[in-house]
Amino acid sequence: MSKTISATRIDPQARTPTLPAVPVAATTSLQPRRLRQFERDSTNASALAPTTTLITGATGFIGGACAVEALAAGRVDELLFLVRAASAAEGLQRVRQSLLRFAPPGPLLERLSERQIVLGDLADVDGFAADPRLDRVTHVLNCAAVASFGDHPGIWPVNVVGTVAFARRMARDKRLRRFVHIGTAMACGTGMVSPVVEAGLSDAEARHLVPYTESKAEAERQMRTIENLPLVVARPSIVVGHTQLGCKPSTSIFWVFRMAHDLGHWMCDLDETVDVVPVDYCARALLLLLFKPQIANDLYHISAGGGSATFREIEKAMAEARGIPSLGSNFRHISEQDIPSIVPEFKARLGICNRRLVVKAMKLYGGFARLNYQFDNQRLIAEGLAPPPSFPGYIRQCIASTEGLSLLDQMMDDFK
Numbered sequence: 001m002s003k004t005i006s007a008t009r010i011d012p013q014a015r016t017p018t019l020p021a022v023p024v025a026a027t028t029s030l031q032p033r034r035l036r037q038f039e040r041d042s043t044n045a046s047a048l049a050p051t052t053t054l055i056t057g058a059t060g061f062i063g064g065a066c067a068v069e070a071l072a073a074g075r076v077d078e079l080l081f082l083v084r085a086a087s088a089a090e091g092l093q094r095v096r097q098s099l100l101r102f103a104p105p106g107p108l109l110e111r112l113s114e115r116q117i118v119l120g121d122l123a124d125v126d127g128f129a130a131d132p133r134l135d136r137v138t139h140v141l142n143c144a145a146v147a148s149f150g151d152h153p154g155i156w157p158v159n160v161v162g163t164v165a166f167a168r169r170m171a172r173d174k175r176l177r178r179f180v181h182i183g184t185a186m187a188c189g190t191g192m193v194s195p196v197v198e199a200g201l202s203d204a205e206a207r208h209l210v211p212y213t214e215s216k217a218e219a220e221r222q223m224r225t226i227e228n229l230p231l232v233v234a235r236p237s238i239v240v241g242h243t244q245l246g247c248k249p250s251t252s253i254f255w256v257f258r259m260a261h262d263l264g265h266w267m268c269d270l271d272e273t274v275d276v277v278p279v280d281y282c283a284r285a286l287l288l289l290l291f292k293p294q295i296a297n298d299l300y301h302i303s304a305g306g307g308s309a310t311f312r313e314i315e316k317a318m319a320e321a322r323g324i325p326s327l328g329s330n331f332r333h334i335s336e337q338d339i340p341s342i343v344p345e346f347k348a349r350l351g352i353c354n355r356r357l358v359v360k361a362m363k364l365y366g367g368f369a370r371l372n373y374q375f376d377n378q379r380l381i382a383e384g385l386a387p388p389p390s391f392p393g394y395i396r397q398c399i400a401s402t403e404g405l406s407l408l409d410q411m412m413d414d415f416k
């Protein structure tokens with residue numbers, strides 16, 4: 001069954017366009033009581049009450065893009081940032097530096113002040129939990145996490161223990177209207193049927209390729225049990241580049257496609273697909289989920305779904321952008337066992353590189369690519385957001401912005 005919600009008017013100060021009426025799926029039973037209460041209230045005064053928005057992870061790729069999107073929507077004065085730094089001045093400088101990757105310097109960036117910086121580390125929530133500014137927060141966008149595919153020691157303490165403690169702290173405040181937490185679509189683990197549907201993560205025994213996705217799944221499960229948390233989980237698929245800026249803000253994951261192209265070998269068939277979204281689309285989706293007064297669900301994929309490109313389309317777009325012939329029948333689909341046999345080709349094909357790191361990356365990222373997942377995105381589309389631009393459509397910008405960078409330089413954003 002579906003229902004139609006009327007046109008929603010966002011905070012008039014926000015200068016965000018009014019969203020059209022769209023058919024949406026019925027509210028799921030997963031939805032916490034507090035979120036439903038907010039949906040009911042949203043037609044009256046509470047939706048128009050002043051908002052204070054706390055963004056975590058604004059020094060990162062997705063959090064930075066979201067903060068710029070919020071500034072552009074006229075929300076500059078209502079923002080608070082949770083940042084790791086030794087002083088508010090350093091924290092402000094870190095946030096500005098991050099936002100400059102996405103936007104030229106300008107009056108909005110200048111208007112940000114030290115008063116908007118909450119110094120804090122998710123590994124030590126007690127260290128900032130008593131900050132009185134948290135008591136007036138109405139919206140939280142939780143982008144902070146240890147987003148590493150390696151064995152980073154912070155994965156469990158930050159992504160699970162700290163994140164859940166932070167959510168508990170924020171749930172204490174009666175003013176909190178929405179807490180959007182960024183999970184990951186890969187939290188579903190291996191062995192799912194594609195397209196993967198937007199569903200709860202009940203199976204604690206699911207197999208994971210890396211501790212990171214397991215930590216994201218566990219955080220979601222524990223957050224669902226927190227009383228009075230108006231939780232919405234947004235699970236992006238694979239976030240690569242920006243439709244206008246290419247990889248200027250971050251080279252994260254794009255280098256994997258470039259590496260596979262240079263090698264002419266990859267661990268998938270060219271007709272398999274990969275679910276990629278650009279960071280600017282991801283940020284737009286997150287802000288919609290954060291501020292739209294009525295949303296139908298408490299869990300959303302931010303993904304390309306059925307619009308996912310095939311590796312063949314991606315390869316062709318890369319070849320065109322680089323002005324070289326498409327690999328066509330020269331492409332070889334290899335297995336993990338074949339990797340040692342191509343190591344001698346690394347230098348000629350990739351230039352100077354760290355062989356051990358390249359082998360590790362091929363195994364890690366090849367493992368995810370082999371899952372061949374598409375993540376259903378119908379819920380977000382039903383909320384009024386257009387499907388994402390296709391990855392091949394902005395590959396030219398990604399290639400242009402990484403020209404002249406060695407593979408090692410490009411890998412840095414993912415192996416910090």
Ligand SMILES: NC(=O)c1ccc[n+]([C@@H]2O[C@H](COP(=O)([O-])OP(=O)(O)OC[C@H]3O[C@@H](n4cnc5c(N)ncnc54)[C@H](OP(=O)(O)O)[C@@H]3O)[C@@H](O)[C@H]2O)c1
Pocket residue numbers: 056057058059060061062063082083084120121122123142143144145146147158182183184185216235236237238239240252253
């Ligand atoms: N990128 C993707 O393809 C993708 C896909 C699906 C889901 N996600 C999710 O999206 C979110 C953002 O990812 P991203 O790619 O933007 O990662 P990122 O660029 O590595 O940014 C991570 C952010 O988290 C902050 N952070 C890390 N540990 C912290 C701590 N202990 N206390 C406070 N802040 C901390 C970092 O701050 P510092 O600058 O101080 O380190 C940084 O601002 C994560 O939840 C990730 O799981 C990402």
